[in-house]
Amino acid sequence: MAIFEYAPAPESRDVVDLQPSYGLFIDGEFVDGSGPAFKTINPATEETLAEVATATAEDVDRAVRAARKAFGGWSGLPGAERAKYLFRIARIIQERSRELAVLESLDNGKPIREARDVDLPLVAAHFFYYAGWADKLAYAGFGRRTTGGHSGDRPLGVAGQVIPWNFPLMMLAWKIAPALACGNTVVLKPAETTPLTALLFADICRQADLPPGVVNIVTGAGETGAAVVAHPDVNKVAFTGSTEVGRLIARAVAGTGKKLTLELGGKAANIVFDDAAIDQAVEGIVNGIFFNQGHVCCAGSRLLVQESVQEELLDALKRRLGTLRLGDPLDKNTDIGAINSAAQLAKIRELSDLGESEGAQRWSPACELPSKGFWFPPTVFTQVAQSHRIATEEIFGPVLSVLTFRTPAEAVEKANNTPYGLSAGIWTEKGSRILWMADKLRAGVVWANTFNKFDPASPFGGYKESGYGREGGLLGLEAYLDV
Amino acid sequence: MPGLEVETLVGDAVVVSTVTSSLADVASSDAALRAFLHGLPGVDRVGADQRAAVLGTRSIKTTAKAAAIDLAISMVDLTTLEGADTAGKVRAMCTKAARPGGDAPRVAAVCVYPDLVEVAVEALKGTGVRVASVATGFPSGRTSPEVKVSETALAVAAGADEIDMVIDRGAFLSGRYMKVFEEIVAVKAACGEAHLKVILETGELATYDNVRRASWLAMLAGADFIKTSTGKVSPAATPSVTMIMLTAVRDFRAATGRQVGVKPAGGIRTSKDAIKNLVLVNETAGEDWLTPEWFRLGASSLLNDLLMQRQKLATGRYAGPDYFTLD
Secondary structure (H helix, E strand, O other): OOOOOOOOOEEEEEEOOOOOEEEEEEEEEEEEEEEEEEEOOOOOOEEEEEEEOOOOOOHHHHHHHHHHHHHHHHHHHHHHHHHHHHHHHHHHHHOOHHHHHHHHHHHOOOHHHHHHHHHHHHHHHHHHHHHHOOOOOHOOOHHOOOOOOOOOOOOOOEEEOOOOOOOOHHHHHHHHHHHHHHOEEEEEEOOOOOOOHHHHHHHHHHHHOOOOOEEEEEEOOHHHHHHHHHOOOEEEEEEOOOOOHHHHHHHHOOOOOOOOEEEOOOOEEEEOOOOOHHHHHHHHHHHHHHHHHHHOOOOOOOOEEEEEHHHHHHHHHHHHHOEEEEOOOOOOOEEEEOOOOOHHHHHHHHHHHHHOOOOOOOEOOOOOOOOOOOOOOOEEEEEEOOOOOHHHHHOOOOOOEEEEOHHHHHHHHHHHOOOOOOOOEEEEEOOOHHHHHHHHHHOOEEEOOOOOOOOOOOEEEHHHHHOOOEEEHHHHHOEEEEE | OHHHHHHHHHHHHHHHHHHHHHHHHHOOOHHHHHHHHOOOOOOOOOHHHHHHHHHOOOOOHHHHHHHHHHHHHEEEEEEEOOOOOOOOHHHHHHHHOOOOOOOOOOOOOEEEHHHHHHHHHHHHHHOOEEEEEOOOOOOOOOOOHHHHHHHHHHHHHOOOOOOEEOHHHHHHOOOHHHHHHHHHHHHHHHHOOOEEEEEEOHHHHOOOHHHHHHHHHHOOOOOEEOOOOOOOOEEEEEEHHHHHHHHHHHHHHHHHHOOOOEEEOOOOOOHHHHHHHHHHHHHHHEEEEEEEEOEEEEEEEEHHHHHHHHHHHHHHOOOHHHHOOHH
C-alpha cells in the first residue's frame, strides 16, 4: 500500500433532484413528446438516470412555432432588457452550479473536478459576457457592412441549434447566450446521451422568468436534430459535432437562405520545441489530450515533439501519466472519468487496435478499470507516422499519437497536413518563434505555452473540415445578426 | 536517522560517482556553472501556478486525512527565530516537540538560532528530536564568508544535527553563481556530520527560473536539503515554489542518483496547508520523499492546528484553542 492513499472523496448526489422521466420544453412548459421515450444512463455505472422524451418532426414544429411566436416580443425588447434576463440566468447558473456540475458528471461521465472547476465557471461566464453585449450591438462594428440601411444589430429570427455530448452545458451556453443577446429565439437539441443538464437549464429559464418560447429544448436522437435543421421556419442553424454530420447539415441547408455555422472535428497538433519548459509542456500535453477523456474537438491529439528532446519528454510524460487517477467521476480526486457511451468506446477501441496493427507502439500506465461502465485507459502511441490512421482520424478519446520533427518548418508542415484545422499548441520559451508559428499554422485557435484554455471573449472556430463561423467573443455575434 | 541516510547513500555510491562525473565539471568555472544553470529547462509561471492550483483541489478526507496529519506532525521542524528568544522559550518548545500531546508522534526537529543550540540539545536528549540551527548570518546572509563558516562550525560544535544556511541572494541575483556555490561548499565542509539545509529565500529570487537554478546550484554544491525561505520574507513557501523545488530534487536524483530533501518554510499555518504540501510531494517528487528524512515543514503555529484537527477527527468535535498549549 502506498504511504499516502487518498480515501474516497465522493461529491454527494443528493444535491440533484432527478425525475424518473422528462418531457420536452416548449413554449415555457414541459410537455410530452410524441416519439418513444429513451433512457439516458450514467456511463460510469450503466445505471439508468431517467427516461427522456423523443421529439418527432411534429414536436419540433410546435417548438419552432413557439419560438417564432416569441420572436417578435423578444427581439422588440430594448437590449438592456434582454441583458437583464441573461444576467439573471448567469447568476442562477452560479447559484445552482453544484447541482449542475453533479448532474453533468452523472450524465456525461466527466470528472466532477472538471465539471465544477472548468465547465460551470465557463458556462456562467459565457452568459455574463453576452449579457453585456445585448445593449451594445449597434457598436459591435457589423453595421457598417450592411447595405439595407439598418445598423446591423438586427437578429435573424429562430435559431435551430444542435449540440454534442462532450460539453453539454458549455455547448448550450455557447449557442444560447449569443443568440438571445442578439434578439433571436432558439430551439435547441441536446445530444441523446446527455440531455439532462439542458433540461435543468430549461428549469432555470423558468426560474429567470424568461418569456415562454424564447428558449425551447427538444430531446431525441439524430432524426430530431435533422427535423430542427430542416424546418422551413428556422432562420439560422448552428451545429457542433462530427464533420460527417456537419456535411449532411450543410447539404440540407444549402439553397435555403438559412445562415449556418459549423464547429466540427479536429486533429490538433501540440508542438513541443527543445527549449520548452518541459514540466509545463508535459502538463499541457496531459491537459490537451486527457482533459474530458479526450472528448474535445480541439484536443491536442497529435503530439509533435522535436527529435532532440523526444526521449526526455516521453519519459517525463509517462511518469506523469502514472499519477493520473482514473475512476468514479463523482470522486473529487478523479482526473479521468468514463467514456461517454458504448458506441464511443467501441470507436476508440477500434482505432486504437488499428494503430497497433499498423505498427505504432502502444503504451498505457498501469491502471485498473472499473468493471462496470465504459472505460478506456490513457493511451500513448509512439513511432507514429503521418500516414497512420491514428495520426489522421479524430479518435475523440484519451489516445495520444506522438510524432517527431526536426525543424520549425517541418513542424508547421506536419501540423497543417490534416483536413482539419481547429486548434494547435506551441511550446517554446522563444517568443519570436511563437509569433512565427502562429502566423503559419492553419488553425482557428493557436495556444502558446498552454492548451485547452477557453474564454468567452475569445472567438473559437475552425479552418477547413473543422467547420466555419466563429463562436465566442465579438465575432460570435456575427453568426446571430443580420449583417 | 543519520545512520539510515548513510546506508542508503552507500548503496548508491557507485552510481553517484559515475553519473555525477559529467556534472562534476559544471562547477569548474563561473562560465561553465552559468552555462549549466541557464541551460536548465525554463519554468512557465502560468503553467506552474495552474498545476499547483489543481493539486490544491485534492480532497483528502477521513482515513487519508488522519494519516496525513500524523505524517505532517512527524515532519515539522518546530521553529522559533526571534530576537526575543530565550532559553526558557526554547526549553518549552522542546518539551512540546518531543511530546506534542496525546498519542501524536514527535516532530522531526526544532529549529533555533545558534546561541540556543546547547539549550535545545540538552532539552531534547534521548527524545529522538533533532536540533537544527540556522547559520551564515541568517536571515539576510550579509556577512563575510569567514563568519558564515565559523558560525556553522560553532553551531555544530554546540551539538546541532542540522544546519539551515542562507545563500547569498545578492551574489545570485548579480549572476555570481560561483560565489554562492563556493560558500555552500565551505559551509558543507564545516558541517561535518551535520545535515545541511540550504535556504534559497525564493521570495527574493522572484522568478521560477531562478528558483530552479538556485535549487540545482545548491544540490550541486552538496546540499542535503533545499529549503524555500527564512520565514522573514513574503512570499515564502508558496505551493508553486515548493512544487518547482520538488521537481528539481526529482530531476537531480534521476541525473545523479543522489536524493536531496525539501523543506518549505514560512506561511504554512493550517493543516490544510500542510496536507496540500504532502499532496505536492506525493504527485510531484513521489512517495520516496514522503518521510521526515526527506521532507520537512518549517513552521511554528502549524503544530497546534494539526493537533486540533487530529483531535477533531478522533472525537468529531473541535476543542477550543485553550485546550492546546501555547509554547
